[in-house]
Amino acid sequence: MSLPAPNLDDRRFQDLVDDAKRLVQRRCPEWSDHNVSDPGVTLVEAFATMVDQLLYRLNRVPERHYLRFLDLIGVRLFPPTAARTQVTFWLSAPLPETVLLHAATELATVRTELDEAVVFTTVEDLAVVPCELAYVAGSEGGRTPVDHSIELRDGQDVGCFAATPAPGDAFYVGLTNAVPSCAVMLRFDCRVEGIGVDPTDPPVRWEAWDGETWQPCEIERDETGGLNRSGDLVLHLPARHVPSVIAQQRAGWLRCLLLEPEPGQTFYSAPPIVTSLEVATIGATTAAVHAEPVTAEELGRSDGSPGQRFALRRQPVVDTGEPEVLEVGGDGGWETWTLVGDFTDSTAEDRHFQLDRQSGEVAFGPAVRNPDGTVRRYGAVPPKGAMLRLRRYHTGGGTAGNVAPHALRVLKTSIPFVSGVDNRRPASGGVDGETVADAMVRGPLDLRSRHRAVTAEDYELLAREAAPELARIHCVPVAAGSPEAGAGEANVVRLLVVPTLSHDPGTQLEFLRLRPDDGVLARVAAHLETRRALGTRLVVEPPFYRGLTVVARITAQHTTAPGRLRREALAALYRYLDPLVGGPRETGWPLGTAVRAGDLHACLQRVHGVDSVDDVRLYLADPVQGTRADVPVQRLDLGATELVFSFEHQVLVQ
DSSP states (O other): OOOOOOOSOOOOHHHHHHHHHHHHHHHOTTOOOOSTTSHHHHHHHHHHHHHHHHHHHHTTHHHHHHHHHHHHTTOOOOOOBOOEEEEEEEESSOOSSOEEEOTTOEEEOOOOSSSOOOEEEESSOEEEOOOOEEEEEEESTTOOOEEOHHHHHTTOOEESSOSSOOTTOEEEEEESSOOTTEEEEEEEEEETTOOSSOTTSOSEEEEEEOSSSEEEOEEEEESSTTTTSSEEEEEEOOSOOOOEEETTEEEEEEEEEEOOOOTTOOOOSSOOEEEEEEEEEEEEEEEEESEEEEEEEEEEEOOSOTTOEEEOSSOOBOOOSSOOEEEEEETTEEEEEEEOSOSTTOOTTOOEEEEETTTTEEEOOOEEEOTTSOEEESSOOOOTTOEEEEEEEEEEOSGGGOOOTTOOOEESSOOTTEEEEEOSSOOBOOBOOOOHHHHHHHHHHHHHHTTOBOSHHHHHHHHHHHOTTEEEEEEEEEOTTSTTTOTTOOSEEEEEEEEOOOOOTTSOOOGGGGSOOHHHHHHHHHHHHTTBOTTOEEEEEOOEEEEEEEEEEEEEOTTSOHHHHHHHHHHHHHHHTOTTTOTTTTSSOOTTOOEEHHHHHHHHHTSTTEEEEEEEEEEEEETTTTEEOSSOBSEEOOOTTEEEEEOOOEEEEO
């Protein structure tokens, strides 16, 4: 158990009043009226209230000493982290020239009477590259594509697939330019020949070539119903789209690939016929972070002494991945100073400074006297009278940035040729700054590890320091020769991380959102690289997700609506298997824990309105390909580095 803290004075208000009345009886026996209506008793109670407040402050002295000790060993409050999302800028009309959107472009949510606007800024420059149709081609059964560009230019009809469509057929569209991260509109003029499919669920997938493989494109809008009618098709292309040679023609290639139909999904009995096609770039997508930039803020003038501190006007300061730069000087020119984590290795010639992101305080290195009487400076000191300014920093962060989809619609500044902005997905990763109470709990753990990763708990604690926005961090030591280690790998420490997500746990997650941002993974790896045990190999990655589809048949109570019960049963399954809030303890499905049909049977039985659970079957699934196995299994065994992923559960209510 922890050491008990002494209560310096345990008397409270009523104890003080009772003590005073006893002294009155002893020293002033003529004072006989001790009721609350007596003026003297009123004065006693007033003084007892003030003394009670003094005792409360006195008993907080041990807590103050504890916090001072944490400050002495270097425990600092974690600053808030900023939410991130992808935002799409839409052009007012297709343009013949490239439109460049500079980094730090500001956009925000709509300001209301109750809520202030939440401001995001773009992370990097974004080029909206124009494109037009260059070529079209077709491929049957995965064979070499054949160029049909001349036929389409001459006004002839072009069939998208083979005369008898089959999985593996593809229709290729070549663009005049590669358009990475852009939104492309394909305007089809089609004849209704591609019959036999459900226009709302055609067995096709649009893909773009990234130089190594075909990457799926996200469909923003499809008015063609699977190329069954004339209309516009808007695609969001991946960030890596490069020119390549297909059908002996070099272009930025897209393709529409015919897939194997799912059970119950209809297939083409005849190929769609394209009579004309126009292509144009109408937007582009980039990353944005919940942070508002502040540029060229003057901190004041240096007095020439070591250990100076200056406060920023706005705090907290958000780490966006771009290190802050301090400028020292004036009219004669500016020198740049470098941000460091501490002054341990700084010399008197190093132009270093520290930044406390939580309090917004800039600090310079101290001067320390050695035992021999000499003085060592840890970092240079700005000259006396020199002006100090921070070139740029960002303020913001916190859970307020976890905005819903389509919430970022306001451009803070007008941008030529841009008509609007939108976030198609919710922002995630925003975490509030650490509280003092949380730091008091973390302090002893931090003291134990001494910033060295030896045990699995040390790795998890230090990774949390580097990326507090992560929802789950698990360190899995892997022995040599085990299946998780791989061939020839010894002393591997695998750190598995799950990002914080803004989502409804009762619905299916988007699989790609479970992968943390590459910048977060790199930050954790860099932080642990100098702290890991010698001879260990560190791997920072997300868990391996095993797809699972649950097919259940339940019977509803006679007073329960089947439609409502089906929705609630599906929500219960998704929530129970959720990586963040699922599992028996509602802290996320446990890593490496098998999923058994009996557990899901009990989960469904707890849903209000269920009379009986008649059948529960588990099917292995591939969320990337969008397929599942045909043969059910009784349980899904997970390895030490694996989690379950819910994929298109099905519930039949009788």
